[in-house]
Amino acid sequence: MSTRGLRAAGLALLTACFLLGSFGASFAQKVPAPxxxxxxxxxADYHLATYEQAVAYFKAIEKTSNRMKIFEMGQTEGGRTQIYAVITSEANMGALDKYK
Incomplete structure (x- = not known):
């Protein structure tokens, strides 16, 4: 994996952790820790999440939360499925088509 890909995976994981932490303690208790x-x-020293690990974490969050949904947006240069996540309130999650 290229340095650029590693940075993107790390940034995605860090962003998810930050955003999910902002939803409050009751929500965080349902979501698995990284x-x-x-x-x-x-x-941690000498540990960097791979793209596959970052995607697995996003999928684990999606399974346990009704405030996050994963969508596919195409293929990466390496042929992997590229994803993005929508993190929002329960009310907004039910109206995603309205916000497209």
């Missing part, structure tokens, strides 16, 4: 899915703490 360590539970990745097997290491985010930011």
């Amino acid at each position: 360590e539970e899915v990745l097997g290491f703490k985010v930011g």
Whole structure:
């Protein structure tokens, strides 16, 4: 994996952690910690999440939360499915078509 791909995966994972942390304690209790899915703490020395690990974490969050939905947006240069996540309130999640 290229340095650019590693940076993108790390940034995506860090962004998800930051955004999910802002939803409050009741929401955070339902969502698995990154360590539970990745097997290491985010930011630990000599550990950087791969693209596949970042996607797995996003999917784990989506399974446990009704405030996050993953969408596919195409293929990466490496032929992997590229995703993005919408993180919003329960009310807005039911009206995503309205906000497209």
